[in-house]
Amino acid sequence: MKDSADPGPLKLVIMSDLHLVPEGEVSNTLDTAARLAAAVNSVNTDHADADLCILAGDLADLGEAEAYARLAGIIAPLGMDTHLMLGNHDDRRVFLQVFGNDHADENGHVQKVIDLKGHRIILLDSTEPGLVGGLLCAARLDWLRARLAEAVDRPVIVILHHHAMPLSMPVDEIILEGGPALLEVLKTHPDVRQVIAGHVHITTTGVWKGIPFTTLAGGHYNVSLNLPSHARAQERLEGPGQYAVVLADVDACVVHFENFLDRHPVIAAENFGRERAPRR
Ligand SMILES: [Fe+2]
Numbered sequence: 001m002k003d004s005a006d007p008g009p010l011k012l013v014i015m016s017d018l019h020l021v022p023e024g025e026v027s028n029t030l031d032t033a034a035r036l037a038a039a040v041n042s043v044n045t046d047h048a049d050a051d052l053c054i055l056a057g058d059l060a061d062l063g064e065a066e067a068y069a070r071l072a073g074i075i076a077p078l079g080m081d082t083h084l085m086l087g088n089h090d091d092r093r094v095f096l097q098v099f100g101n102d103h104a105d106e107n108g109h110v111q112k113v114i115d116l117k118g119h120r121i122i123l124l125d126s127t128e129p130g131l132v133g134g135l136l137c138a139a140r141l142d143w144l145r146a147r148l149a150e151a152v153d154r155p156v157i158v159i160l161h162h163h164a165m166p167l168s169m170p171v172d173e174i175i176l177e178g179g180p181a182l183l184e185v186l187k188t189h190p191d192v193r194q195v196i197a198g199h200v201h202i203t204t205t206g207v208w209k210g211i212p213f214t215t216l217a218g219g220h221y222n223v224s225l226n227l228p229s230h231a232r233a234q235e236r237l238e239g240p241g242q243y244a245v246v247l248a249d250v251d252a253c254v255v256h257f258e259n260f261l262d263r264h265p266v267i268a269a270e271n272f273g274r275e276r277a278p279r280r
Contacts, residue, residue: 010117012246013043013080014159016056016198017218019089020074022066028221028236029271032061035219035241035261036074042260044079047245051116053080054123056198057087057161058220059095068098086110086127087161087199088134088174107139113147119193119248120151124160126176133174134162134199141178141185148189155193157248158186163197163204165213169226170234171200186211193253196244203242203257214255217242221267236272239263 018036019027026032043053055075060067075082084099086092096104103110109125124144128135136144148156164179166172176182186192192211198218202225205214219241226234241261247254 007117009247009249010119011047011050012121012157012244012248013047013050013053014056014196014216014244014246015039015053015219016161016216016243017058017087017201017220018055018071019058019061019220020067020071021061022064023070027061029267030221030238032220033070033074036071039219039241039243039260040075040078042258043243044077046258048079050080050245052114052121053078053082054121054159055082055084056159056196056216057085057127058089058198058218059084059086060091061089063089063091063094065094065098068095072099083112083114083123084110085123085159085161086125088127088132090127092127092129105143107143109140109143111140111143113151115151117248118154118250120147120154120156122147122156122158124158126160126162128177131177133177134160135177136182141181144182145185145188148185148192152190155191155248155250155253156189157193157246157253158195160195160197162199163213163215164195165206165208167200167202167204167206167215168228169200169202169223171202171223174199183209183211193248194246194255196246196255201236205255214244216244216257219243235266237263238265238267 111125114121126134162176240259
């Protein structure tokens, strides 16, 4: 029988790749604001008991202030603490103007630790202006090493926007720079339960030299699986719209994937030709 004083497992909702645009615009044919609203509704309906919601970067498609202001309004109905992270499509300066400088640490990075239900959750800022693949500079690796050293007595879950583990897919062209250095730092901790990222717009999970890595598909378009053996080119699909649900206790850490929209039509390539480069 469950002890009534037992707080139950840690439960995290992780969304990623919202790619919000200003009112009246769409991103690659997708109404990303409506998709985020659907995700918020799904969380409130089926995961209202989650401890936290984490938005793991690419909040705005092109880093516009209007998109960030819109974000604040759409996530306001979430009935839980919500933590914002940055991706390569975001603009750190504009983000901090809209949400406040207290989102940045002493080095200006949007990252933090959360200690909850026997776990340390580390939200890592892997965004580097002008670099689609992102980067963890020496200051961020040092920060991570110190935060891990403070928590050797408990399990750790790390969340960052970029994928660090190679996936053998075209998205490896935009993989985190210096992934092996990140791996080396992670291995200084005895119990890293998961390293969870967005960025790649596809669901994957694996283990790299003993550290488990997972990506979620996120709220924007999905890419089709495209391994070197695939005869056809990679496609970009309308869905699913997906967020991750993490359940973690002393023994285990399970990552579920909630497809709040389940659409699979291919988006024609012509809808990607007018993209601007991400802002620096
Ligand atoms: Fe993205």
